[in-house]
Amino acid sequence: MEFFADRAEAGALLAERLQDAHDPVILALPRGGVAVAAPIARALGAPLDVLVTRKIGYPPTPELGVGAIAEGGEPVFDLTLLSRLGLTPESVAHVVEDERRELARRIRAYRGDRPLPALEGREVIVVDDGLATGSTARAALRAVAGARPAKVTLAVPVGATETVESLRAEADEVVVLLTPIDFRAVGQWYEHFEQLTDADVLRLLDRA
Template identity: 65%
Template structure:
């Protein structure tokens, strides 16, 4: 079911979304139409790379905003790295799944070397995507955090919390599709959670897209360059 939780809990009538999306660009256009009425003038649109960037491109274009990235990394369980036990976002502290850590018999300190390795990769990606530019100053501005889907929601949670620390006037989490339980678990993290489709039967983000190709660093840079050219902008000062 579609999910849109405005800040004052004035729930809106759900609108049908046809799944699967053709690709991330179509998903971004659908999402952008849900965001347009929210009055997000001057918003910073921050996409989680890699998959969130094509989605964010459509949103930034619709809102007349600049597109940038907010880099995140999953913190994996060392014997099984694909199992996420937490996440980090640039400028933020690690966010762990306390319940999962307890079930695995782990403490946060046990993951210090894993966190250090993920921070190093995060820093590499920041340098690749943004060069010497800093994150935009979002204090007193609306911020839209964008990804292409929510499965467990770990990276989205880390991203939203990192942005909350920077004092935006309004914090929006916008995702084309997400597992219903995950969407509900994130509704207290942002002022608005905008997810046009939140199915209860959810195994992977890619099942909700016909074209879900894996993106590279070069793809991310190309999308950011395209967005900057479309907006007629040069690089922000370092």
């Protein structure tokens, strides 16, 4: 069974698989994706920024994600799960508005008044620390696609096989190092998987 020591090691290994990228922009999904993306940006000599996303939770159990939203994009829902729960996108509109406010807060915290880098015509690499349901990555990829980049690559160290396959339709390329059969959670594939804070994200961005 393979493990990554931490997110930095995972990022360094991913960077080896991304050497053919041409003048890319690296967009990390905070918080965990930033720690993976930082060594990629260093290795490729590429600019690093964040693409802020938020999970849209099932109201009685917010940990259960029924969708996600990314800055610059519209909400993306798991319509099958919504239907199974007896919900519609309209019935969780209040949750979406709450998450839009938190999205705006985090954008201000991470980027201040600085806008996202210009993505039109650029090669963009979207990075996260792993894929479970893939809802936030899907929302991020659709938001990036709306900016008309030349190419979009999703790069993650580990992911559930079905999720990885489902996201191939959302990106020009998906680079993933591990797709374990017994995948249960992203953190199980790291020896050290500490929760990052906003201060950690800012420190990594400052170094980049």
